[in-house]
Amino acid sequence: MKIIVCVKQVPDTTTRIRVAPDGKGIVDNDVTWIVAPYDEYAIEEALRIKEAKGGEVVLVSLGPDRAQSALRDGLAMGADSAVHLKDPLFDATDALGTARALAAAIKGLAPFDLVLTGQQGVGGDNSQIPGLVAELLDLPQVTVAVKIEVRDATAVVEREVEGAHETWETSLPAVVSAQKGLNEPRYKNLKGIMAAKKKPLDVKDAAALGLEASVLAPRVAVVALSPPPERPPVKMIQGDPATQAQELLRLLHEEAKVL
Amino acid sequence: MPVILTFAEHKDGTLRRASLETVSEAARLAAKTGAQVESVLIGSGDDALVTELGTYGAARVHVFADGALGSYATEPYARALAQVIGAVKPSAVLVPFTSMGKDLAPRVAAKVGAGLASDCVAFEVDGARLKARRPVYAGKAFATVQWEGEPQMATLRPNVFPLGSPDAGRTAAKVAGTVDTAARARITGTHATGAGKLELTEAQIIVSGGRGLKGPENFHLVHSLADAFGAAVGASRAVVDAGWVDHQYQVGQTGKTVSPNLYIAVGLSGAIQHLAGMSSSRTIVAINKDADAPIFKVANYGIVGDVFEVVPKLTEAAKAYLKSRG
Numbered sequence: 001m002k003i004i005v006c007v008k009q010v011p012d013t014t015t016r017i018r019v020a021p022d023g024k025g026i027v028d029n030d031v032t033w034i035v036a037p038y039d040e041y042a043i044e045e046a047l048r049i050k051e052a053k054g055g056e057v058v059l060v061s062l063g064p065d066r067a068q069s070a071l072r073d074g075l076a077m078g079a080d081s082a083v084h085l086k087d088p089l090f091d092a093t094d095a096l097g098t099a100r101a102l103a104a105a106i107k108g109l110a111p112f113d114l115v116l117t118g119q120q121g122v123g124g125d126n127s128q129i130p131g132l133v134a135e136l137l138d139l140p141q142v143t144v145a146v147k148i149e150v151r152d153a154t155a156v157v158e159r160e161v162e163g164a165h166e167t168w169e170t171s172l173p174a175v176v177s178a179q180k181g182l183n184e185p186r187y188k189n190l191k192g193i194m195a196a197k198k199k200p201l202d203v204k205d206a207a208a209l210g211l212e213a214s215v216l217a218p219r220v221a222v223v224a225l226s227p228p229p230e231r232p233p234v235k236m237i238q239g240d241p242a243t244q245a246q247e248l249l250r251l252l253h254e255e256a257k258v259l
Numbered sequence: 260m261p262v263i264l265t266f267a268e269h270k271d272g273t274l275r276r277a278s279l280e281t282v283s284e285a286a287r288l289a290a291k292t293g294a295q296v297e298s299v300l301i302g303s304g305d306d307a308l309v310t311e312l313g314t315y316g317a318a319r320v321h322v323f324a325d326g327a328l329g330s331y332a333t334e335p336y337a338r339a340l341a342q343v344i345g346a347v348k349p350s351a352v353l354v355p356f357t358s359m360g361k362d363l364a365p366r367v368a369a370k371v372g373a374g375l376a377s378d379c380v381a382f383e384v385d386g387a388r389l390k391a392r393r394p395v396y397a398g399k400a401f402a403t404v405q406w407e408g409e410p411q412m413a414t415l416r417p418n419v420f421p422l423g424s425p426d427a428g429r430t431a432a433k434v435a436g437t438v439d440t441a442a443r444a445r446i447t448g449t450h451a452t453g454a455g456k457l458e459l460t461e462a463q464i465i466v467s468g469g470r471g472l473k474g475p476e477n478f479h480l481v482h483s484l485a486d487a488f489g490a491a492v493g494a495s496r497a498v499v500d501a502g503w504v505d506h507q508y509q510v511g512q513t514g515k516t517v518s519p520n521l522y523i524a525v526g527l528s529g530a531i532q533h534l535a536g537m538s539s540s541r542t543i544v545a546i547n548k549d550a551d552a553p554i555f556k557v558a559n560y561g562i563v564g565d566v567f568e569v570v571p572k573l574t575e576a577a578k579a580y581l582k583s584r585g
Contacts, residue, residue, distance in 0.1 A: 013512045013532040017399035026400065037513050094374060095365075122512055124402075125395055126377045131333070131365030140443035141333055143362045156447075160507065161358035162458040164451050170444035180513055181506045217407065219374025223390070224403040228538060234545075234561045241568045245576040248544065251560055256542040258464075258521040259580075 001055035001150070003046040004106050005079065006117040006129060009063050009070035010036045013122055019225050026225070035070045038118025040077075041178035044185040046116050047078045049150050055113075056080045060105050062090050062098050068201065075196035076188035083109070087205040094218035095124070099132030101216070104209035106137060112173055114155070119144045119177040130177035142168045143177040261294040261387070264349035264410070266340060267312055267320070268359050269303055276422075276461065277355035279315055281415050283423035284382065285353050286316030291384045294350060297321065298431070299343050301336050302328040306433070313431030315423050320431045321347075323438055331359055332442035337366040339438040344371050349410045351389055356414035357460075364414050375412040376404045378516075380419045380539070389413075397512035397535035417460055418518050419539075452507060459510065462491035464521045467510055467537070469495040471526020471547055471566050475503035480570045481525055487577040493517070493537075495527050511536035526566040529554030546570065 011017065012032040020027050035043070046057045059074045061067045062085040071082040085101050093101070106115060115137070120127035134141035146165065147158035150172070159166045160179050170176075188196075206216065235251070237244045253259045263285045267278040285296045298317040300308055304324025312320050323339045340363065344352060352367075354360040356378045368375035380401075381392040389411050395402045406412075459465060466488065468481035478498070485492045493515075494508040510517055512532035522540035527533065529545070529552055537543070538557045545558035546569050555561045562569055 011396065013397075013535075014530070016531060017396045019400055026396075095377075096368065096372070096374065099369065122397060123395065125393075125397060126375075127361050128365040128368070128375060128377060131362060132369045134333075135337070135366045135369035141362070141366065142444050144358065159358075160452075162461065164449050166446050167448040167450075168444050169447050174444060180509070219372075219407050220376050220404050221407065222402045223405050225395070226401050226403075228394075228398060228401060231538065231543075231557050232559060234555050234558045236555075236561045236563065241564060241572040242576070244562045244564065244569060245573040248560055248562065248573065249576055249580045252521065252542065252544070253580075256521075256559060258542045 001049060001053045001114070002112040003049060003055065003057050003114045003116060004109055004112050005039070005042050005046050005057060005059050005074070006102055006115065006133065007039045007043065007059050007061040007070055007074055008036045008118070008121040008123065009033050009061065009067045010121050010123040013037065019227055023224050023226070024222055033066055033069065035073050036118050036121045036123070038120060038178055038180065040185040041180065041182045042116040042118050043074050043077055043079060044183045045148055045178055048183065049114070053150065058083065058109055060085065060102055062101050064091065071201060072196050073188060075199045076192040077186060078192060081200040082202070084201060084203045085209070086203055089206045089213055089216045092218060093216045094220045095126045095128040096132060096219055097216040099129055099136055101206070101209055101211060102129065103133050103136035104211055105204060106133070114150065114173060115139070115175045117175065117177045119179045130175050134175035137175070139173055139175050140170045141175045142170050144179045145176050146179050146181040148176060148182070261292065262297050262347050262349040263289050263294045263351045263353065264343065264347060265296065265298045265317070266354040266360065266363070267298045267300045267308070268355055268357055269300070269308055272305065274308055274311055275355065275357065277357050277415070277417040279422055280417065280420040281353050281355045282312055282315045282317055284415060284420040286423050288351070288382055288384060288389065289316070292387055297347060297349070299340055301339050302330070309431055309433050311425070313429050314425035314427055316429065317431045319434055321434045321436050323436050325437065325440055327440035330446045332445050333362055333366055334442045334444070335438055335440045336363055337370060339436065340367045341370040342436065342438055344410060350387070351411040351413070354414045356416050360414050364412065368412050371410070373410050373412045374406045374408070375414070376406070377414050378416050379413045380416050394516070394539070397516060397532070398539060399535050416518065457491035459491045459493055459508070459515045459517055462517070462519050464488045464490035465493045465510070465517055465519045466490045466523045466525060467493035467495065467527055468498060468525045469527030470497045471528070472498070477567070478503055480566070484523065484525065484570055484574045484577070487574045487581070490523070495530070495533050524554050524558070525570055527554055528552045529557065
């Protein structure tokens with residue numbers, strides 16, 4: 001079984017985000033970069049399927065030079081090889097352009113049985129890659145998976161929706177996106193980190209993927225980035241607990257008008 | 260006349276509130292740009308739903324009533340929506356950012372080659388074009404985005420856009436459509452996980468608990484307070500990772516992003532990744548024994564105190580208060 005995992009490198013979720021002076025990007029010199037948490041679930045799931053059924057796990061990531069450290073992290077967890085998609089054209093593209101590059105790279109890895117991704121990055125928060133890649137590869141998709149059971153030519157996937165879990169059955173190959181709860185990702189150990197240094201890591205640019213600038217031109221562009229709106233100062237409520245409770249209800253009703 | 264197209268999701272024979280929020284916003288944008296609102300309804304031919312979309316401003320509703328579309332499947336739904344986009348050539352396509360919309364919209368965007376802005380919380384009109392505002396880094400920053408070309412596709416965060424006033428005098432024309440219903444991935448079963456509990460992303464009031472509750476055996480205090488307010492229950496990542504509650508309850512950067520009218524944080528310090536997921540709530544109340552907890556920086560009202568004393572009193576008072584108002 002050959003499993004492809006799309007990986008994105010994102011700022012650590014505990015990082016404070018500061019808007020850069022150009023008002024379009026973030027200050028990234030003091031950012032700690034990590035494998036997107038949902039992508040870690042995808043990598044872990046791929047490794048578990050490989051351990052149960054045999055096969056190989058290939059990671060694909062699009063990003064600048066630093067993205068290679070995310071790929072090495074995934075290789076250290078146990079993936080077999082990695083492809084790094086790097087091109088100045090990729091830096092300015094949007095979710096659709098990113099998906100086009102990923103889909104082109106994945107096509108080059110055919111035949112494969114399963115494509116796994118995180119259900120969203122925690123950066124641009126588009127949550128689009130799984131569906132975009134599935135459509136571009138003409139594959140079925142099941143998103144936000146909390147359980148994946150791979151059979152011969154099909155997979156049974158539990159998908160989290162509002163207040164329920166849906167069970168889906170899909171033919172393979174398919175694109176499945178991972179949600180928190182799918183598994184508990186393993187930690188990379190020293191042996192894994194050492195082994196990762198020797199694992200194959202290919203670098204491909206737009207030309208190698210057969211992609212022209214026009215298909216990578218962004219359809220959605222950020223024109224401004226700003227910090228979240230300031231919240232008003234907090235009003236502290238004094239008194240004993242019973243008084244505080246009464247006063248809070250009064251304020252919620254009369255002042256905030258939310259009750 | 261340019262068209263703004265919306266996707267109308269329905270469940271158990273009624274339109275989801277997020278669908279009505281979406282058509283309401285479409286109507287407001289259409290009024291500013293001189294466009295006409297049209298909606299797409301898949302898997303139901305119920306005239307009552309068509310009528311309701313009409314009262315919120317849809318002039319035409321494209322209906323795919325085939326019984327084979329009764330439960331959601333990504334491929335035929337995407338085919339149907341893309342088919343309408345091809346026929347109507349809308350300037351914008353608005354889809355609720357629900358579980359279904361989040362699954363469907365990217366597939367459609369790839370099919371029609373459109374730019375898609377996800378999880379938008381506001382729109383403005385710039386000439387005949389739209390600009391959208393959307394949170395990035397789970398709300399640690401906000402991006403203003405613009406599209407190249409058409410359609411301008413967007414998903415809309417539930418619970419953010421106000422409902423319009425339905426006008427019984429407005430009616431929608433029903434346009435019947437058919438589509439190939441083949442799908443390689445299909446739903447074979449559904450089971451409720453919240454057992455009648457309110458869904459976080461749709462709730463008007465949320466009560467969330469954190470580590471200040473000291474142990475899973477005390478989490479019932481959060482449930483009791485939530486019941487008193489008719490609220491949904493949330494939790495911090497720390498208590499989810501500690502196994503007190505299922506991850507479905509998690510609010511924050513690797514959980515749910517919520518924007519209720521009222522968010523009550525109980526014994527929750529307010530880690531950066533938690534604040535990211537809830538700081539767009541309209542009114543925030545924090546109850547915590549540590550006056551320096553970061554949660555007070557985003558709160559409108561704060562109570563510094565022992566959650567084990569304050570929360571039962573507040574539960575009692577809320578019950579009495581809401582009862583007195585019937």
